Amino acid sequence: MEIQPVSQDYMKKAQARLDVLTKPLGSLGMLEEFAARLVGIYRNEMPPIPKKVVFTFAGDHGVCVEGVSAFPAEVTPQMVLNFLRGGAAINVLARHAGADVVVVDAGVNYDFSEITGLINKKVVHGTKNMAKGPAMTKDEASKTIELGIALAHEYKEKGYRLFGTGDMGIGNTTSSAAIASVITGKSVAQVTGRGTGIDDKVYKHKISVIEQVISINKPNPKDPIDVLSKVGGAEIGAIAGLCLGAAECNIAVVIDGFISTAGALIAYSINPMAGQYMFAGHRSQEIGHIAMLEYMKLRPILDLDLRLGEGTGAVLAMTLVEAGLKIYREMATFEEAHVSDKE
Amino acid sequence: MEIQPVSQDYMKKAQARLDVLTKPLGSLGMLEEFAARLVGIYRNEMPPIPKKVVFTFAGDHGVCVEGVSAFPAEVTPQMVLNFLRGGAAINVLARHAGADVVVVDAGVNYDFSEITGLINKKVVHGTKNMAKGPAMTKDEASKTIELGIALAHEYKEKGYRLFGTGDMGIGNTTSSAAIASVITGKSVAQVTGRGTGIDDKVYKHKISVIEQVISINKPNPKDPIDVLSKVGGAEIGAIAGLCLGAAECNIAVVIDGFISTAGALIAYSINPMAGQYMFAGHRSQEIGHIAMLEYMKLRPILDLDLRLGEGTGAVLAMTLVEAGLKIYREMATFEEAHVSDKE
Numbered sequence: 119m120e121i122q123p124v125s126q127d128y129m130k131k132a133q134a135r136l137d138v139l140t141k142p143l144g145s146l147g148m149l150e151e152f153a154a155r156l157v158g159i160y161r162n163e164m165p166p167i168p169k170k171v172v173f174t175f176a177g178d179h180g181v182c183v184e185g186v187s188a189f190p191a192e193v194t195p196q197m198v199l200n201f202l203r204g205g206a207a208i209n210v211l212a213r214h215a216g217a218d219v220v221v222v223d224a225g226v227n228y229d230f231s232e233i234t235g236l237i238n239k240k241v242v243h244g245t246k247n248m249a250k251g252p253a254m255t256k257d258e259a260s261k262t263i264e265l266g267i268a269l270a271h272e273y274k275e276k277g278y279r280l281f282g283t284g285d286m287g288i289g290n291t292t293s294s295a296a297i298a299s300v301i302t303g304k305s306v307a308q309v310t311g312r313g314t315g316i317d318d319k320v321y322k323h324k325i326s327v328i329e330q331v332i333s334i335n336k337p338n339p340k341d342p343i344d345v346l347s348k349v350g351g352a353e354i355g356a357i358a359g360l361c362l363g364a365a366e367c368n369i370a371v372v373i374d375g376f377i378s379t380a381g382a383l384i385a386y387s388i389n390p391m392a393g394q395y396m397f398a399g400h401r402s403q404e405i406g407h408i409a410m411l412e413y414m415k416l417r418p419i420l421d422l423d424l425r426l427g428e429g430t431g432a433v434l435a436m437t438l439v440e441a442g443l444k445i446y447r448e449m450a451t452f453e454e455a456h457v458s459d460k461e
Numbered sequence: 462m463e464i465q466p467v468s469q470d471y472m473k474k475a476q477a478r479l480d481v482l483t484k485p486l487g488s489l490g491m492l493e494e495f496a497a498r499l500v501g502i503y504r505n506e507m508p509p510i511p512k513k514v515v516f517t518f519a520g521d522h523g524v525c526v527e528g529v530s531a532f533p534a535e536v537t538p539q540m541v542l543n544f545l546r547g548g549a550a551i552n553v554l555a556r557h558a559g560a561d562v563v564v565v566d567a568g569v570n571y572d573f574s575e576i577t578g579l580i581n582k583k584v585v586h587g588t589k590n591m592a593k594g595p596a597m598t599k600d601e602a603s604k605t606i607e608l609g610i611a612l613a614h615e616y617k618e619k620g621y622r623l624f625g626t627g628d629m630g631i632g633n634t635t636s637s638a639a640i641a642s643v644i645t646g647k648s649v650a651q652v653t654g655r656g657t658g659i660d661d662k663v664y665k666h667k668i669s670v671i672e673q674v675i676s677i678n679k680p681n682p683k684d685p686i687d688v689l690s691k692v693g694g695a696e697i698g699a700i701a702g703l704c705l706g707a708a709e710c711n712i713a714v715v716i717d718g719f720i721s722t723a724g725a726l727i728a729y730s731i732n733p734m735a736g737q738y739m740f741a742g743h744r745s746q747e748i749g750h751i752a753m754l755e756y757m758k759l760r761p762i763l764d765l766d767l768r769l770g771e772g773t774g775a776v777l778a779m780t781l782v783e784a785g786l787k788i789y790r791e792m793a794t795f796e797e798a799h800v801s802d803k804e
Binding site: 139140141142143144145146147148149188189190192193196197199200203205206207209210211213214313314315403419420421422423424425426430434437438440441444445448449450454455456457458459460 | 482483484485486487488489490491492531532533535536539540542543546548549550552553554556557656657658746762763764765766767768769773777780781783784787788791792793797798799800801802803
């Protein structure tokens with residue numbers, strides 16, 4: 119399916135209304151930008167408050183055997199179960215934001231059998247160790263993107279109009295740093311952070327592993343599927359697909375932190391028009407995050423030193439995007455309120 | 462009444478719980494700080510989600526006759542009526558945040574008679590033109606502070622446990638810039654912005670008016686009541702009082718932007734301990750704002766290019782402070798969720 123550009127005509131109509139609301143011109147800053155862009159995305163002069171959902175995609179990473187993470191790989195399935203029981207940060211913050219949580223197994227190396235609440239879209243049982251060769255085949259990588267696109271369409275049918283992205287996968291900051299380096303052209307050291315909290319020694323080792331990953335696989339920066347298959351992950355591909363599907367469906371998508379932004383960057387590299395439907399939820403503490411956001415010209419909404427993932431920054435930012443739309447929908451105009459405009 | 466320091470013991474207990482929740486250590490950044498500080502403020506190991514209220518204090522400024530604002534002075538009472546009808550930005554955003562709005566006339570130059578919903582605590586009918594002499598007498602300035610303190614105690618009795626500050630007053634960025642310059646020691650040009658949107662010519666004029674205000678009145682930086690009376694405003698004094706009252710009552714207070722922070726700075730100068738109960742809602746586009754926040758060592762929660770006042774940034778930030786407390790209250794521990802901790 120094709121992606122349409124966000125409607126400039128509708129955005130102009132929205133700005134015209136924002137400019138006669140009872141406040142100094144432009145004084146609600148980014149909230150006004152959120153409202154105008156949503157009107158342009160939905161192509162509706164008075165869009166309803168959107169039904170919200172965050173997708174938390176889980177996947178495992180073969181590269182964990184290289185010792186790049188502070189947590190053992192078994193934590194990925196354990197946290198998936200925590201999501202399903204409602205005890206994780208994403209559950210708490212999604213409830214706070216009034217968003218539903220959809221947990222998707224895109225490539226966890228664990229057999230959950232039939233478990234209530236988990237959406238089984240498993241493409242791989244964890245990726246292969248990318249320090250030795252490609253993480254996935256090109257066909258597997260394409261399948262992860264397709265599952266994300268399909269979910270976007272499915273949840274549009276269910277009435278959702280504001281998506282958030284999220285991730286769970288021990289080892290996935292390693293994968294995301296590799297993607298960031300290959301696509302933005304920054305050095306590995308410039309985009310690699312401490313993930314869930316590794317010490318100096320492991321941090322140096324992580325950088326050398328990522329350098330090895332890139333030199334062995336030689337991903338082609340001009341071919342996003344090649345990058346995703348060689349140094350990516352199943353959950354990252356699914357996030358890329360969700361971003362592309364959202365844009366196809368004229369649905370706004372709030373991107374979470376470092377890993378989600380690596381997925382968004384794959385989507386953007388496939389079709390830059392998808393970027394028009396994205397809102398950057400927050401600025402992560404991971405140092406490589408801002409390089410990817412700048413590459414896509416996205417300004418982060420929040421900056422709260424978060425570095426958890428799962429979609430936590432995305433759902434918090436959703437509440438602010440929604441606040442912008444409420445301003446647009448509910449404020450009185452100067453005329454309605456009999457307030458004098460600027461002299 | 463005395464202000465107690467926020468309890469370090471309770472903050473430590475809170476951090477101990479935050480550290481065993483199912484997330485990497487410290488990975489929820491400022492949300493964790495919000496939770497720990499609230500526990501320390503309330504001196505309760507498991508505080509309930511607080512009932513929230515934002516106080517929007519209105520006052521007029523005699524200095525408006527010098528031509529320092531983009532809007533005519535009549536807008537102050539017009540906007541008060543807009544608040545009471547629920548059509549202003551603060552109404553929309555407070556509904557979004559689940560906070561009640563309390564509109565207080567601290568010194569509007571208009572006779573509202575008996576009007577439903579407005580709390581009449583009028584101390585002055587607008588301040589005097591501070592370009593010619595003091596804005597208020599010392600007695601009037603003290604009364605504005607006392608009304609804020611009294612409201613804090615009254616709303617504690619009503620069950621509220623999280624306050625927000627807000628302001629409405631044409632001309633009050635002029636007053637706030639004067640306070641910022643006198644107390645932080647920065648030059649007038651360093652702390653003066655464009656308020657509701659003045660052009661270059663009026664901006665230069667505004668700076669020279671503020672310089673005149675300070676040279677004529679010679680406010681004593683070591684005497685906050687002197688500063689408030691000579692170059693302040695009634696709504697700014699009331700905000701200072703609310704901050705002091707909140708601290709007396711062991712209640713957290715979220716400070717809005719430039720004007721509210723000038724009020725908070727008066728409170729902080731009276732008793733620095735009050736700063737421990739403050740959360741800085743956002744970083745305003747007004748250039749002098751950050752100087753005041755740095756002076757009080759407060760880090761702004763949001764940075765959305767807001768410059769409206771009314772309490773808009775405060776109520777949005779309240780939702781994030783509350784999110785921090787929900788994390789603390791609702792997340793599962795590693796043990797409860799059977800998730801492996803760091804290796």
